[in-house]
Amino acid sequence: MWSWVLHRITGVAIYFFLLVHILDTALVRVSPEAYNAVINTYKTPIMGLGEAGLVAAIGFHALNGLRIILIDFWSVGTKYHRLMFWAVIALWVVLLAGFLPRHLMHVFGG
Amino acid sequence: MTTEQVEAPRSARVARRSTNFEKWGWIYMRASGVVLVVLIFGHLFVNLVAGEGVNAIDFAFVAGKWANPFFIVWDTLLLWLALLHGANGMRTITNDYAYNPTIRRVLHWANGLSTAMLLLLGTLVIYTFDPCPAGASADLLPSFCAAP
Numbered sequence A: 001m002w003s004w005v006l007h008r009i010t011g012v013a014i015y016f017f018l019l020v021h022i023l024d025t026a027l028v029r030v031s032p033e034a035y036n037a038v039i040n041t042y043k044t045p046i047m048g049l050g051e052a053g054l055v056a057a058i059g060f061h062a063l064n065g066l067r068i069i070l071i072d073f074w075s076v077g078t079k080y081h082r083l084m085f086w087a088v089i090a091l092w093v094v095l096l097a098g099f100l101p102r103h104l105m106h107v108f109g110g
Numbered sequence B: 001m002t003t004e005q006v007e008a009p010r011s012a013r014v015a016r017r018s019t020n021f022e023k024w025g026w027i028y029m030r031a032s033g034v035v036l037v038v039l040i041f042g043h044l045f046v047n048l049v050a051g052e053g054v055n056a057i058d059f060a061f062v063a064g065k066w067a068n069p070f071f072i073v074w075d076t077l078l079l080w081l082a083l084l085h086g087a088n089g090m091r092t093i094t095n096d097y098a099y100n101p102t103i104r105r106v107l108h109w110a111n112g113l114s115t116a117m118l119l120l121l122g123t124l125v126i127y128t129f130d131p132c133p134a135g136a137s138a139d140l141l142p143s144f145c146a147a148p
């Protein structure tokens, strides 16, 4: 139930980011100045935290999506769905432990 | 004794032998999901983790990536698979919450139209990209533009 709620919320969040992201990338077709002006806002502290949240959301959605696929196709998937949920959480923590320090150092310097 | 005639059931819809859109949508969500894991984590690694991370991204960075056909294919797949996956997911959510038939139809149309337009826009951007646009100042362009 909660995995479903989180999967849906992260899916919608990523979807709306993707819409914006296709439009901001399309600025490379306008001019280098226009693209750089917008992409530079991605390097500010607030957007940097936003990117951290985005990667956290994608990380959960991706790992839990693989869990859904295993539940659907793996013969004992439904039996282990709860265990796999905790595996998703564990892998997610590992993923963020690897990503966050590096990304926050890029954004905040250090 | 006569055989009793059993009338054929008057089912509202005769079973149609057409493609099952919802089934293929369901399969697509899973098939694209597996591929997207690779495409998205590769994308995040190259753009946010490797080298200077987000600070390295600018016009010249994009031009450098798209000078390599590998990233043109990568980004095209990412665009189509992710947007169709997301749009189909949003279609499911619309069906779940939009009870009003008119609102539901409007949302489905908005979803379909925006998806079609963004696929067209994104694809055009990738395949009509000019890494050395005339008149742009050289310090914003990739180094290979300087070559005679």
Ligand code: HEM
Pocket: A004, A007, A008, A010, A011, A012, A014, A015, A018, A058, A061, A062, A063, A065, A066, A068, A069, B026, B029, B030, B032, B033, B034, B036, B037, B040, B082, B083, B085, B086, B087, B088, B089, B090, B092, B093
């Ligand atoms: C990283 C790899 C991804 C995987 C493994 C994945 C997997 C899945 C799976 C298995 C479903 C469930 C479909 C169903 O229940 O029938 C789903 C739903 C969904 N996904 Fe993804 N997905 C990924 C990336 C994305 C991306 C990039 C977006 C946004 C553009 C997205 C948006 C959605 C949405 C909106 C839903 C519908 C949620 C719902 O019905 O509750 N997903 N995903």
